Amino acid sequence: MANEHLKVIAGIDTHADTHHVAIITETGAHVADQEFLAVSSGYRKIIEFITGFGPIIAAGVEGTGSYGAELARVLRKEGIQVLEVMRPNRQRRRLKGKSDPLDAYQAAESVLAGRGTATPKARDGAVESLRVLRAEKSTAMRARVAVMTQVKSILVSAPESQRAKYRGLGSTAMMAALEKTRPAGSMYDPSNATAIVLKRLAVRYRQLQQELALIDTELDAIITIHAPLLRDLHAVGTDVASQLLVTVGDNPERIGTEAQFAALVGVAPIPASSGKTTRHRLSRGGDRQANKAIHHVALVRMMSDTRTKTYVARRRQEGKNTKEIMRCLKRYIAREIYGQLLHPQPAPAAGELRALRKAQNITLQAAADALQIWPATLSRLERGLTRDDVLYQRYAGWLNAH
Incomplete structure (x- = not known):
């Protein structure tokens, strides 16, 4: 039965299959602990367990970026403040031992003491989509490098008749040439086997290139909707x-x-x-x-x-x-x-300065000479291809004073 005057803190030690939950009071007294399955029904039981002792001050959860990610989302939806708790250091574990109940109680005590806690990432919006796509991109890039390395390694020991075809070609040209080959014959012949394997690797390389291009397109689309002004900054792609x-x-x-x-x-x-x-x-x-x-x-x-x-x-x-x-x-x-x-701020509308320059019959070269910069730099600013607020102010001041 919940005590209306008793406020409690939950500590949760998360694992792949189970989560261990411990409850302490706002004065640090241990109340109860219990283990639950890391599944939907287990999450509901965790909510019932930690709310059954009184109002929840906060829940300290270990591993909010891995095993505890879904639990953290469920707790936030219930209006419970979630704090990420760092795992106890080795010295503390040597002194006090280690077990799931001990780790859960230590997580709750860390929240009470305000020690080693942080607000976890929400992981429930567009940025989580970016994270997943970047994880896929990372493995695809490593796989592409591995394919290229394997092709060059095989060519090193290939017969001279095969090596001569691709000598002097760059990596991209070499992979394109290998993909266009039509090897035939028995796999018992080392020369045929080498040619067939090289073609298959070249096909895999192209598929990885297409996958990476698709990922970049999807990343670009998400950023265009979620944070379009971030790329207004110079060199932020x-x-x-x-x-x-x-x-x-x-x-x-x-x-x-x-x-x-x-x-x-x-x-x-x-x-x-x-x-x-x-x-x-x-x-x-x-x-x-x-x-x-x-x-x-x-x-x-x-x-x-x-x-x-x-x-x-x-x-x-x-x-x-x-x-x-x-x-x-x-x-x-x-x-x-x-x-x-x-606090995103849009880039200044540099296109207006271009119109003002032309209205005053000033050439791009003349304006660039007056500002002591390259004409290409000024042209990119006018067309909105780069953002430079300091140069914009200099340019606007010069045009208005001209």
Whole structure:
């Protein structure tokens, strides 16, 4: 019988086939624990069990991204606050032992203490679709590389008559040529067997290419609907945008500040000072795939973005090395991306500036010379192919003052 004045906390240790649930009071007293099957009927029984002792403050669940994903969704639908609980460290387990009931109680105690908990990803929207597609893409890319490696390995030991046909061809041309072959004959002949296997591998390579193209199309379609403005940022394409969205999850509000986002994607500055030296270093924590995405954005901007080139040149004059400049760039990029994720802002309508320039009979070359930039850069801005808010403001100010 539920006690109206008793508030409780649930801790859940999740596994593939069963979940162990423990209940404690808001003062930390152990109330009860029980094991349930990890199936629909088991989830209903878990709800009945944890609500049978009084109002639920929160439920601490281990493995919300794996075994506990569905349970977390069910609990949220029932209006129960779900917190992801980190697994106890090895030292704690050595001191207090390990079992499913102990782990469940420790999960509840972590929620009560506010220790090692976080808001889990919702996993119930468009971003979950992106995550599944990216998982498929990752395996398809590895399979494609494996096929190419296998083809080249077989050709190394193939007869010279076969190797000579494909010598000097690039990878794509070689695979296309292999697919067009018509090998025939007995598999007992090594030459025939080699030709047949190479053709089948080339067909597999094309199928993987088509699969990857289809995945990219589907990713692009989802992002166009779910977060179209994210790709307005310079150097943020479909691949980068999808990875960053997956890292944040379907509930981006769980990341309260841009400093938390920087830590999540591994670009938060880490103090590395000693003695008279004061400096920071690159973070090695956070989501490494998201960090890779931001690293890609930084590299592209260093090669093609006027603002970034100017910034890099200035920091080099100040004595900063490449690693230190990259750390600073990643931090700025993370701040910009966080703002676009939480509060998306459309790019300025640069097409209006093109109309204004033509109305004043100013050529693209003349405008580019006045702004000291390449005409191609200005043309891409006018056509909406790139976003550069600083250049937009400079260009608009120059045109209005002309």
